[in-house]
Amino acid sequence: MIWILGATGRTGREIAAQVAARGGTPVLVGRNAERIHKTAAELGLAGVEVIETDQPAAEIARRRPAVVVNTIGGYAETAVPIARACLPGGHYVDLANDLVAMPRLLALHDEAVAAGSTFVTGAGFGVLGTEAVVARLCTDRPTPSHVQVDALPSVAIDGGLLGEALARSIISGLTTGGLRYEGGRMVPARLGADPREHSLPDGQTAKSAGAATGELLAAQLSSGAPAVVATSALIPGSRVVRVLLPVAGALLKIAPLQRFAVRRLAAVEGKPAPRPREHTWGHAVVSWADGTTREGWLRTGDAMDFTASVAAETAVRLARGEGRPGAYTPARALGPELAEAAGGTISVC
Ligand SMILES: NC(=O)c1ccc[n+]([C@@H]2O[C@H](COP(=O)([O-])OP(=O)(O)OC[C@H]3O[C@@H](n4cnc5c(N)ncnc54)[C@H](OP(=O)(O)O)[C@@H]3O)[C@@H](O)[C@H]2O)c1
Known part of the structure; x- marks a missing residue:
């Protein structure tokens, strides 16, 4: 059962x-x-x-x-x-x-x-969408020196309330701030750092920016690489928002503000909308000390x-x-x- x-x-x-x-x-x-x-x-x-x-x-x-x-x-x-x-x-x-x-x-x-x-x-999709690509790229290879992963989900919105479970996840992500691996250790980075524009294999484009998500940890565990960077399309791309994100993250560490933000976000009513891109993509670039680089993609439909x-x-x-x-x-x-x-x-x- x-x-x-x-x-x-x-x-x-x-x-x-x-x-x-x-x-x-x-x-x-x-x-x-x-x-x-x-x-x-x-x-x-x-x-x-x-x-x-x-x-x-x-x-x-x-x-x-x-x-x-x-x-x-x-x-x-x-x-x-x-x-x-x-x-x-x-x-x-x-x-x-x-x-x-x-x-x-x-x-x-x-x-x-x-x-x-x-x-x-x-x-x-969050974690396996990029972890699977890293694991495939690293199969039967020595430990790489650097890994970059980009999570590029595309999700249709059904409408209705965002809900407390998802609201808690979003707020928790913001309060973690930015992180990356350097020299085998997790070190602080700016939330929304490393903004990227991706040319997707299907001809469309997507933007992403640095995010301290589980994908960062999974990419490090799957590869053993001492240097890992993770970005997500869920981090808003605009420069103004990227500047404000770290401030919002710091404020949301204050418990009453955090509870208030979760309640408000959970009550947000989404308008039904089709998914913005046909495909969801998980992307990874793995580099080795000898200069070899391998790149891979996971393609699927709606990320949900x-x-x-x-x-x-x-x-x-x-x-x-x-x-x-x-x-x-x-x-x-x-x-x-x-x-x-x-x-x-x-x-x-
Ligand atoms: N890794 C990923 O890629 C990924 C993707 C999607 C979602 N998620 C995560 O998965 C979780 C669920 O997302 P969702 O969109 O399915 O959320 P949702 O639609 O709000 O559903 C949450 C469910 O959990 C129940 N629930 C909420 N709080 C509870 C509590 N304290 N005790 C017992 N039951 C409780 C709700 O039941 P009631 O009907 O009783 O309220 C509801 O059935 C979220 O944390 C979200 O971030 C992860």
């Missing part, structure tokens, strides 16, 4: 549908039985088990599902207790993409190994669809016993082919 926590949410409901489509058995878990039953009916999953609880960790420890997919967000706080509740033997998957939550989950590696459990953090597909594929593989014990980013747990099984195409230039 694969429990989907937050099953009424944007990603949770899609993951449930995709787990079922892959032959897995999703169990929809949420805080309100009526909303979960409604979601199940909308997904054509009316027969599946639903669980109403506001204490997911206690419920997991009691009922011992094979795999838990956490889509409730707030991963810096929710990931560790929920993952620990899966021990021993149960597996855990989340969609974190920030540098507070991911290191905390990865720090459970030894506990997970001892208990025979696999924990995967970053199972979405890819995210749901990655999480579902990861959960189903873990339920089949394909993971090895420990705590990992997705490509380190299941290889770059996970991204291909989830609908991505990786090409090496």
